[in-house]
Amino acid sequence: MTSTPSSPTARDEFLAGMRAELPLLLGVVPFGLMFGVLGLAAGLPAWAVVAMSSIVFGGASQVVFAQLWGAPTPPAVICTTVAVVNLRHALYSASVAEWLRGLPWRWKLVLAYLLTDEAYAAALVRFRDGPPGAYRHWFLFGTGFTLWTGWQIATVGGVLVGAAIPPGWSLDFSIALTFIALLVLAVHRRSELVAALVAAAVAVLAQPLPHKLWILAAAAAGIAAGLAARRLDAGRAAVEQTP
Structure with missing residues (x-):
């Protein structure tokens, strides 16, 4: 036994x-x-x-x-x-x-x-x-x-x-490098890459905003873009699995 x-x-x-x-x-x-x-x-x-x-x-x-x-x-x-x-x-x-x-x-x-x-x-x-x-x-x-x-x-x-x-x-440059390294390790899906790229673009474009509001704008845009890309990927996967 x-x-x-x-x-x-x-x-x-x-x-x-x-x-x-x-x-x-x-x-x-x-x-x-x-x-x-x-x-x-x-x-x-x-x-x-x-x-x-x-x-x-x-x-x-x-x-x-x-x-x-x-x-x-x-x-x-x-x-x-x-x-x-x-x-x-x-x-x-x-x-x-x-x-x-x-x-x-x-x-x-x-x-x-x-x-x-x-x-x-x-x-x-x-x-x-x-x-x-x-x-x-x-x-x-x-x-x-x-x-x-x-x-x-x-x-x-x-x-x-x-x-x-x-x-x-100045320590700002080292913080940026740290976040870039973390980002590279964290991106595994297409939706995550879309979120990162959109957030980066908005962060650059929104620099003139007061009180560093570009951080909030970039975060919100990245989250929205990532969710939209994930839903699009899920829709495509469902269509491909349909006989």
């Missing part, structure tokens, strides 16, 4: 999530360092830079916030822009809801806080392709906790390094 393998325990899932997330820290840590430096250059106090990484915990939105803060920009524009940048997290939540639906609210709140780009990417593979189990949510907890820890350490490191950088040094 053959024995059936036992289901993964909570500890097994948590450690597997950590292992899946560790390679992604190679790109996260430099980004966190850069945010710490940028936050200080934008005029934020060191404690606020570190606190933002704990409270907001969203690299792209934190960088956008720091850039708008240093402009300076009206608070309403800052809040709206950051909210638009973070809209993708709602899509992440919707896509994993079927695997987390039965969890109590305390778990849902913790996992929602930890559900960022890299944590979601690693956990989605486990949810879709891995074996079913009662502790699958611990895998997402492992990926999110690992990312959160690395992001906090990287931010503190950036603050310490940034304190030694002369105020006259």
